[in-house]
Amino acid sequence: MSSPIIAFLSTRKSAPINEMTEPGPSDEQLETMLRIASRVPDHGKLAPWRFILYRGEARLEVGKHLVALAEQHEGPLAEGRRHQEATRFSRAPLVIGVVFVPKPHPKIPDWEKFLSAGAAAMNLCLAANALGFATNWISNWYSDDPEGRRLLGLRHDERVAGFVHVGTHSGAIFERPRPDLAEIVSDYAGPTEA
Structure with missing residues (x-):
């Protein structure tokens, strides 16, 4: 089983966001990443996702919005x-927002469309990693906040579906524990008890 693709997938890791530095992807690399992110299972060919790019000064503007929103919820914030x-x-x-866009369809449930958006986020991570960039896919508190979503352009x-942080990382990335396959894989044994 000597395949560079299997070796790449077997060692994929998320880098700590606070350790990412410039450079980020070029426009050409970004286009490649987004094309690959769009090549996911998509029942009904609905493209139930879109991407929002947060780069340059826009990243600082988002920070100002998040400070104000956090203070609305918590009161004055300590400096940290x-x-x-x-x-x-x-x-x-670079931060890429992967946004689930519900598109009505009589036969395709929203949860399936949301899974397609999640697959787009994973493909985005893999494409960026294959181009030599570090990634980290998160959501955070503002993803569940209606005003937070509005402030972020949704x-x-x-x-x-996630915010994928992309940058350069040098040095080793910590290997976190992975699930034991014996605990998460089983053969079908019939219906479960109600």
């Missing part, structure tokens, strides 16, 4: 909390 919210989107050179009916 303020810095945390202000830098949510500016730690990596429409009222859209939801966050």
Whole structure:
């Protein structure tokens, strides 16, 4: 089983966002990543997702919005909390919002369309990693907040599938424990008890 693709997939890791640096992807690399992200299972050919690019000064603007929103929820923030919210989107050179766009279809449920958006986020990570960039896919508290979603550019009916942070990482990335296959894989044994 000597395949460079299997070796690549077997060692994929998420890099800590606060350790990502410039450079981020070029426009050409970004286009490649987004094309690959769009090559996912999509029952009905609905493309129930879209991408929002947060780069340059926009990352700092998002931080100002998140500080204000966090203060609406929590009151005045301590300096550490303020810095945390202000830098949510500016730690990596690029953040790509993967947005679930519900598109009505009489036979395809929304959960299946949401899974397609999740697959787009994973393909985005893999494409960026294959181009030599580090990634980290997160959601965070503002993804579940209607005003947070609005501030991040989503429409009222859209939801966050994830924010993929992309940048350069040098050095080793910590290997986290992975599930034991014996605990998560089974042969079908018939219906479960009600």
